[in-house]
Amino acid sequence: MADDFHIQGFRQSQLTQIAAQKAKLAAEELFKLGKVEKAIDQAFAAFNFNPDLPLIQSYITAYLVHKLAPMQGFYKRKNRDESEVLCLILFIEDCSDVDEATIKRHYKEMARLVHPDKNDSVAAEGAFRIVRDAFETLLLTHQRKRRKAADTR
Numbered sequence: 001m002a003d004d005f006h007i008q009g010f011r012q013s014q015l016t017q018i019a020a021q022k023a024k025l026a027a028e029e030l031f032k033l034g035k036v037e038k039a040i041d042q043a044f045a046a047f048n049f050n051p052d053l054p055l056i057q058s059y060i061t062a063y064l065v066h067k068l069a070p071m072q073g074f075y076k077r078k079n080r081d082e083s084e085v086l087c088l089i090l091f092i093e094d095c096s097d098v099d100e101a102t103i104k105r106h107y108k109e110m111a112r113l114v115h116p117d118k119n120d121s122v123a124a125e126g127a128f129r130i131v132r133d134a135f136e137t138l139l140l141t142h143q144r145k146r147r148k149a150a151d152t153r
Helices: 012-032 036-049 056-077 083-089 100-114 124-151
Strands: none
Touching (some): 012 056, 036 056, 056 083, 083 124, 100 124
């Protein structure tokens, strides 16, 4: 009877909700300090305490976008195709044969999750810019490849 467990007048479910909220706040503070990995860990802890915690999945998504973004610069410096990283940012699993409709669908979903008007995380605005840039770059790359393939026919 987990619901009957009490500590100083709190039910276990209330304690779990408090722990989830505290973990969410800790994630935000860690992100502000530039500790993205630890922010992700705390956000997942909040989710584990309470999967119904408002916006927690959007917070996690914004943090993950920030974690993936530096990989794009690394790929550019190494003169490697950054499409793979851009697909990761948009949460596209298979980038080998991605089409324009898939890119747009994933962008819309990601933009909805990280848009600052829908997500009040401190990470949201930056994540939205990263997602938008990834979408624009990936779409242009896809269109160039398609035109190049059409020209060679």
